[in-house]
Amino acid sequence: MIVVWSRILDLKINFLNLAGLLTKSANSKWQIYVTCKKTWEMDMREYVIFKGSRNGLQLVLDASVEFEVLLENLAAKLESAVDFFSRGTMVEVPAKVRNLSFQEQEELSKLLAGYGLVFREVNDQCADDIAMFEPKEIERLVVAKTIRSGQEIIHQGAVVIDGDVNPGAEVIAGGDIIVNGTCRGMVHAGAYGDIRATITAQRLLASQIRIAGLIARAPDHLDQPDQAEVALIEDGIVIIKTVSMQEDEMQKLQA
Amino acid sequence: MGEVIVITSGKGGVGKTTTSANLGTGFALQGKKVVLVDADIGLRNLDVVMGLENRIVYDLVDVTDGNCRLKQALIRDKRYESLYLLPAAQTRDKNAVTPEQMKQLCDELKQDFDFVIIDCPAGIEQGFKNAIAGADRAIIVTTPEVSAVRDADRIIGLLESEGKHNPKLIVNRIRPHMVKKGDMMSIDDIIEILAIDLLGIIPEDDYIVVSTNRGEPAVVNPISQASTAYKNIVRRLMGENIPLMIIEDNTSFFNKLKKIFNL
Numbered sequence: 001m002i003v004v005w006s007r008i009l010d011l012k013i014n015f016l017n018l019a020g021l022l023t024k025s026a027n028s029k030w031q032i033y034v035t036c037k038k039t040w041e042m043d044m045r046e047y048v049i050f051k052g053s054r055n056g057l058q059l060v061l062d063a064s065v066e067f068e069v070l071l072e073n074l075a076a077k078l079e080s081a082v083d084f085f086s087r088g089t090m091v092e093v094p095a096k097v098r099n100l101s102f103q104e105q106e107e108l109s110k111l112l113a114g115y116g117l118v119f120r121e122v123n124d125q126c127a128d129d130i131a132m133f134e135p136k137e138i139e140r141l142v143v144a145k146t147i148r149s150g151q152e153i154i155h156q157g158a159v160v161i162d163g164d165v166n167p168g169a170e171v172i173a174g175g176d177i178i179v180n181g182t183c184r185g186m187v188h189a190g191a192y193g194d195i196r197a198t199i200t201a202q203r204l205l206a207s208q209i210r211i212a213g214l215i216a217r218a219p220d221h222l223d224q225p226d227q228a229e230v231a232l233i234e235d236g237i238v239i240i241k242t243v244s245m246q247e248d249e250m251q252k253l254q255a
Numbered sequence: 256m257g258e259v260i261v262i263t264s265g266k267g268g269v270g271k272t273t274t275s276a277n278l279g280t281g282f283a284l285q286g287k288k289v290v291l292v293d294a295d296i297g298l299r300n301l302d303v304v305m306g307l308e309n310r311i312v313y314d315l316v317d318v319t320d321g322n323c324r325l326k327q328a329l330i331r332d333k334r335y336e337s338l339y340l341l342p343a344a345q346t347r348d349k350n351a352v353t354p355e356q357m358k359q360l361c362d363e364l365k366q367d368f369d370f371v372i373i374d375c376p377a378g379i380e381q382g383f384k385n386a387i388a389g390a391d392r393a394i395i396v397t398t399p400e401v402s403a404v405r406d407a408d409r410i411i412g413l414l415e416s417e418g419k420h421n422p423k424l425i426v427n428r429i430r431p432h433m434v435k436k437g438d439m440m441s442i443d444d445i446i447e448i449l450a451i452d453l454l455g456i457i458p459e460d461d462y463i464v465v466s467t468n469r470g471e472p473a474v475v476n477p478i479s480q481a482s483t484a485y486k487n488i489v490r491r492l493m494g495e496n497i498p499l500m501i502i503e504d505n506t507s508f509f510n511k512l513k514k515i516f517n518l
Binding site: 149151152167168186207208215217218220 | 297298299306308312
């Protein structure tokens, strides 16, 4: 199930990466890597939600994604909870959030029938179901230790590491990543597609930097930086700047 | 159809990863299409020894889990076009893969490559079972120490019970001056215990440390003694008949003198 989903994602990412390669400036010390983004498990956001209703279950579908993705998402969900659903349960699909074509309804009904569930379209729709898909402000995660090889920090918001990130360690954040120490591992900011996400470290020696769908790998011989650096996407490529440079630019912008 | 070779030892630290990297590179030097598979999930090292760590996007577990296609996970070596690496996952453990999945993976790789070299983890548990599952033949690495030889013996027994017969032996890190003085097991002592065919012997070589830290396999360097030994092993594996190398004793005064004057 994940495969299809990742393929859809890959296509988008590949395009992004390609753009990155084409605009790569000659003095960029990090190389842009034309490849696909890893599909994080958490990337499988809940596009499909089952809720209890008066008549059985209610199926809430996200209106913003393609139908195929929803179908895959739903199939995965049903597969993972085969024993959870009792046969003959009525599944209501509110029509307002997502106008399903006849063919789509047919496919949905067929999929549900495979698990002994009965499809039914209903017209009432509560406002809170729509609100469920609004992105929420997620609190940032502070980790006050060194992240060692094989350890993984995954968080939907920003992540602050008060320590080092060693080689072989991974930090994956939905938002920014700040390392108050030396960063030698793999860091992925904006893992759910936020291209404004940045990575800041006292000493940025990461083997690989990922922001949203872009992957940049360190040159094979990387000199030790003598001051804090920040990685961000500018004009479609990942660039590394010193923090002081970045601050100056921000001030200029504000002035 | 290629051949799947597993490099195993039982004991840790005898040089499985170094041997895998050097044999793989050696085959590539001979113009063969090779893929190195790091089966040491959770303690991956082969990528560092090959100097390819910063290129990893997908790994072996991503392939077996179906997160990506096999071709997406293969990393091409930066020096040789025909050499590839399939890295292990670092944040998972040995149970993330089953022997059946490994066998399937090896069968798939065999279609495209002349040699598939699997770097086996230390131990005899799940990781070992995964690594040997798809192997056509096995190479046992040992050092001239009783502990390493005993572990090698155990491994040979386990391989036999899995139906993998006739493994070949590599004796690594031989120090000839110590063997001469009787402080180290000799090749003959080891062969007597293990009773398997000897594929090659590798002398102790300081250059191995340098090459590991540089991320550049020793076979690339023509001066290193270990490099010559690995190249010989590669040629033997390809069917050539090469006599065992006579390991020079570099530590005696006379030999040091000889080296200085390049004699």
